[in-house]
Amino acid sequence: MLGKKNKKKKRIAILTGGGDCPGLNMVIKTVSQYAMNHYGWEVIGVKNALNGLLNEIKFDGPDADLIEFNPTFSFNEYVRQGGTFLGSFRKLKTKRFKEANTDEQLVNVMLPLFKKHIKELNIDGLIATGGDGTMFMLNFLCERAKIPFVGIPKTIDNDTPGTEISVGFSSAVDACVNALDSIFWTAKGHRRAIVSQVMGRNTGHLAMHAGVASGADIILVPEIPYTLAGVIKKIKTIRSLEHRDYFMIVVAEGCGLEKGKALPKNATYTVAEYIAKALDKEKIEARADNFGYLQRGGIPNGYDRMLGVELAVLAVDMMAEGQTAVMAGMKDGKPVRVPLKSVCKKETRKLDLNSPIVKAAVKTGIYIGDLKKTK
Numbered sequence: 001m002l003g004k005k006n007k008k009k010k011r012i013a014i015l016t017g018g019g020d021c022p023g024l025n026m027v028i029k030t031v032s033q034y035a036m037n038h039y040g041w042e043v044i045g046v047k048n049a050l051n052g053l054l055n056e057i058k059f060d061g062p063d064a065d066l067i068e069f070n071p072t073f074s075f076n077e078y079v080r081q082g083g084t085f086l087g088s089f090r091k092l093k094t095k096r097f098k099e100a101n102t103d104e105q106l107v108n109v110m111l112p113l114f115k116k117h118i119k120e121l122n123i124d125g126l127i128a129t130g131g132d133g134t135m136f137m138l139n140f141l142c143e144r145a146k147i148p149f150v151g152i153p154k155t156i157d158n159d160t161p162g163t164e165i166s167v168g169f170s171s172a173v174d175a176c177v178n179a180l181d182s183i184f185w186t187a188k189g190h191r192r193a194i195v196s197q198v199m200g201r202n203t204g205h206l207a208m209h210a211g212v213a214s215g216a217d218i219i220l221v222p223e224i225p226y227t228l229a230g231v232i233k234k235i236k237t238i239r240s241l242e243h244r245d246y247f248m249i250v251v252a253e254g255c256g257l258e259k260g261k262a263l264p265k266n267a268t269y270t271v272a273e274y275i276a277k278a279l280d281k282e283k284i285e286a287r288a289d290n291f292g293y294l295q296r297g298g299i300p301n302g303y304d305r306m307l308g309v310e311l312a313v314l315a316v317d318m319m320a321e322g323q324t325a326v327m328a329g330m331k332d333g334k335p336v337r338v339p340l341k342s343v344c345k346k347e348t349r350k351l352d353l354n355s356p357i358v359k360a361a362v363k364t365g366i367y368i369g370d371l372k373k374t375k
């Protein structure tokens with residue numbers, strides 16, 4: 001059972017929302033320990049994202065919805081693990097939430113429960129990790145429940161507006177580079193083109209960074225249209241100039257078909273398979289691979305742990321200063337305060353085509369599509 005609130009102490013809740021990624025456990029640890037030890041607050045960990053606060057709350061047992069942290073709680077094993085020990089969900093679990101079809105209906109069923117539980121649990125503020133969607137929804141609910149909200153960006157796609165980097169991205173780049181380093185030997189040994197598909201529904205940050213870091217020959221991202229003729233031409237150039245007959249191709253899952261055409265909704269193939277098939281037709285032996293969740297799991301690297309600590313400290317400080325509707329972001333390598341209004345109004349943060357990584361890809365002769373055809 002949750003301990004009775006000490007009336008003199010502030011009590012905050014922390015949760016992790018959206019898709020998991022490495023580094024979240026360091027955020028949970030830092031927010032909790034800094035808030036408890038430095039500010040003397042009480043901290044409640046909410047399990048399974050917003051689900052832990054909306055359904056009938058279970059206080060005890062293995063499937064309890066809340067963890068009441070205290071200064072002796074041991075976070076140390078968790079920070080070395082991937083995922084989030086609080087759990088996360090993209091969707092709300094209960095039937096009544098699933099049946100709410102519009103945002104308005106969803107809010108109508110969620111808001112009364114959210115307000116009720118926030119009041120019953122005496123929560124004075126909420127800190128949460130998430131992408132722009134999660135942060136927008138939580139801020140909306142907090143505003144109406146009259147408690148402050150502070151967000152911390154996380155996503156392996158690195159596409160949250162208002163921050164140059166999100167927790168999880170760097171470890172995901174490492175995971176992709178490791179996988180590409182393994183695949184290289186099969187490509188070389190079998191003299192094949194291997195088309196490796198990495199995550200990135202709308203953006204190509206992960207594909208571009210992992211591709212450049214692993215020495216890929218071709219990198220395809222949603223931001224830049226490409227042609228199959230361009231891909232084939234690049235392969236033929238490598239053959240004639242380097243006398244090399246194995247090729248590394250990295251594609252973002254959202255890069256679509258050639259010339260900016262979208263993958264059909266009911267497609268039974270991936271973009272990597274589409275490209276591999278086109279190469280096979282040209283007598284270039286090709287295989288497709290899809291890295292899937294190995295990119296999102298795994299041990300957080302050093303950078304993501306440091307980032308998690310820096311952003312969590314700023315998030316708690318902002319909460320202490322009474323700020324709300326804000327996100328702790330990164331700009332020029334430093335933690336900065338970002339109004340959520342500016343995060344949620346903007347489109348997904350696309351790969352900057354003038355960024356050093358894109359320029360370097362072009363200058364070193366990697367085929368990345370047709371930059372002139374970008375909008």
Ligand code: F6P
Pocket residue numbers: 019090155156157199200201253296
């Ligand atoms: O949001 C990050 C992301 O990794 C996307 O690139 C990918 O499309 C998606 O998650 C997959 O999410 P889910 O596990 O919910 O299907």
